[in-house]
Amino acid sequence: MTAPAFACPRRKSLVSEIWDFTGPGYRKAAKKFHSLANANGKHVVLTGATSGLGLSSARTLASLGARLTLVVRDAQKARQLEQECLALGAVSVSIILADLTLLADARKVVAELISRDEHIDVLINNAGALFNQRAETSEGIEQSTSLLFLSPVLLMRGLKPLLSRAEEGRVVNVVSGGMYTQRLSMSWLRSGFAHRYDGPAVYAQAKRALAIVTEEWHESWGAEGIFINSMHPGWADTPGVQSALPTFRKITQWILRNSDEGADTINWMALAPEMSGVSGKLFLDRQARTYYLNAKTRERPTDRQALLKYLSEMID
Ligand SMILES: NC(=O)c1ccc[n+]([C@@H]2O[C@H](COP(=O)([O-])OP(=O)(O)OC[C@H]3O[C@@H](n4cnc5c(N)ncnc54)[C@H](OP(=O)(O)O)[C@@H]3O)[C@@H](O)[C@H]2O)c1
Structure with a gap:
């Protein structure tokens, strides 16, 4: 299912891979970019649309004529954003309120969208946060795990019937270059990161887990x-x-890039004709990238299987 055009480019030096994360890295890559395709009324479900990358993405997709469902947690921000997106040219904007640290809320989002019975062209799992203090939700789950890993997977899986009714359903999972620093640790994830909490590392573990599941599922979903x-x-x-x-x-x-520069590839993956049929890849700046910058961070196949087992225990 993978188009050869997006075979992973040859590994560059570590410094050059990391430099690509920056604003100058973006601007160098963007010299080859062409304008984004029109959304032509495509129905895009976007989480975390009220700030940063998600806000930039909502504005861009609105101006390109998308039909937007925005999953956000703040009703006041949502009202303003709805008006702004309509003014920018969105075909329609609908808001679903949810705190995505709660699996019950992620399930409510799925139930609401299934009840509306409209196909979904693109699901963008963007909502996220890095928590420097450990906390568990009222459901007893460590909050990075639920927000960054379990809720996005719940949304993917629950909305699959609506994605399969699109001409070509797409899912864009926003992960992080931070995951390059971590090798998936199933014992650590299973313990809810209780014995040792380090915000950036826990964040990276959850993002790594989401990237692995995306890679694991892509063939069956592509079919x-x-x-x-x-x-x-x-x-x-x-x-x-x-x-x-x-x-x-x-x-x-x-050297940081701005939100529009960070969000560009999200929008491109949602709309680009070149992304048709491409699956199971990790992108930065419209280019497929390696999943690992250091062989030591590559998880064992048994850990990948253990991750899928953990997932079904948590969300089935
Ligand atoms: N910025 C970067 O350099 C960078 C790098 C790597 C990965 N990322 C990833 O990119 C995504 C966007 O991050 P950002 O930098 O744009 O952060 P941001 O400015 O903090 O925006 C995060 C968005 O997620 C929403 N959100 C946070 N917690 C939520 C919850 N419990 N339930 C529902 N929505 C929630 C926020 O809503 P509120 O407006 O209500 O707070 C906001 O809309 C995240 O997944 C992040 O991990 C960012």
């Missing part, structure tokens, strides 16, 4: 005409980075 991929946005100067990583932001501020 049903749904194409699922991950992307990482590089380093973008968003409110999320400003609040969760103030020191990182202070040091790197001069």
Whole structure:
């Protein structure tokens, strides 16, 4: 199901791979970009549309004429955004309120969309946060695990019947270059990261888990005409980075990309004709990238299987 045009490019040096995360990295890549395709009324479900990359994506997709369902947690921000997206040219905008750290809310989103019975062209799992303090939700799940891994997978799986009714359903999972620093640890994930909590590492574990599941499922989903991929946005100067990583932001501020630059590949993956039939890849700046920058972070096949087992225990 993978178009040869998106075979992974040859490995570059580590420094050059990391430099690609930056604003200058984006601008170098963007010299070859062409304009985004028109959305032509495609129905896009986008999570986390009220800030940073998601906000940029909502605005761009609206101006390209998408039909938007925005899954957000803040009703006031949602009202403003709905008006803005309509003014920009969205064919329609519908809002679903959900706190995606809660699996019950993710299930409610699925139930609401299934009851509306409209096909979905693109699901963008973008909502996210990096938590520097460990906390469990009222459902007893460590919050990074539920927000960054279990809820996106629940949305994917629950909305699959609606994605399969599109001419070509697509899923874009927003992960993170941070996952390059981590090898999936099933014992750590299973323990809810309880014995040792390190916000950036836990965040990276959850993103790594989402990327692995996307890779694991892509063949069977592709056989049903749904194409699922991950992307990482590089380093973008968003409110999320400003609040969760103030020191990182202070040091790197001069080379960070802006939200529009970080979100470009999300929108491109949602709409580009070149992405037709492409599945199971990880993208940065409209190019397929390696899943691992260091062989030591490659998980064992048994851990991939253990991850799928854990997933079915948590969400089935
Ligand atoms: N910026 C980067 O450099 C970078 C790098 C790698 C990956 N990412 C990923 O890119 C995505 C967007 O991040 P960002 O940098 O744009 O962050 P951001 O500015 O903080 O935006 C995050 C979005 O997710 C929403 N969200 C957070 N927690 C939620 C919850 N419990 N339920 C529902 N929605 C929730 C936020 O809603 P509110 O507006 O209500 O807070 C907001 O709309 C995330 O998945 C992040 O992990 C970003």
